[in-house]
Amino acid sequence: MLKTVKPVIYDYHSLETVTDALCRRYKGVITKQSIGKTISGRNISMLKIGSAKETVLYSAAIHGNEGITATILLKFIEDICESISKRQELSGIDIKNMLKSRSYIFVPLSNPDGCEIVLKGERAEVENIDRIKSLCSGNFSIWKANANGVD
Numbered sequence: 001m002l003k004t005v006k007p008v009i010y011d012y013h014s015l016e017t018v019t020d021a022l023c024r025r026y027k028g029v030i031t032k033q034s035i036g037k038t039i040s041g042r043n044i045s046m047l048k049i050g051s052a053k054e055t056v057l058y059s060a061a062i063h064g065n066e067g068i069t070a071t072i073l074l075k076f077i078e079d080i081c082e083s084i085s086k087r088q089e090l091s092g093i094d095i096k097n098m099l100k101s102r103s104y105i106f107v108p109l110s111n112p113d114g115c116e117i118v119l120k121g122e123r124a125e126v127e128n129i130d131r132i133k134s135l136c137s138g139n140f141s142i143w144k145a146n147a148n149g150v151d
Helices: 012-025 067-085 112-123 129-134
Strands: 030-037 043-049 053-058 103-107
Touching: 012 030, 012 043, 012 067, 012 112, 053 129, 067 103, 067 112, 112 129
Parallel strands: 053 103
Antiparallel strands: 030 043, 043 103
16 A cells, blocks of 8 residues: 655644655544644644543654654554554554553644754745854754744
């Protein structure tokens, strides 16, 4: 089966597109909702599998320069959804059985503004990009904080 998640570092818009595609592909298995917005107006999206009261949280890309962790988490989410839809174990674990006792929440891009700054530098759509450029001496690849400079 063709995979939805590709081995790339996703920018904000691409990540939103791929999470929407996962929800369409695995409708009834996974849902998506916004749990907040960044100072730049980007949604912070949450994906959920299961409906049990006990919940496990997975969060990725907390720091701006950790975009690869979002891709890894998306791959994990896709593997879980595929194992559920095919009624197969994942690494020897019966995921469908696990969902009887717990649900799973995933926040693949916890710091969308910070990741955009790292990926797009001066082209990142954030208000105070000149201040950020000064703080990181123009080396956007080392930026860890959000658009407010909070790490």
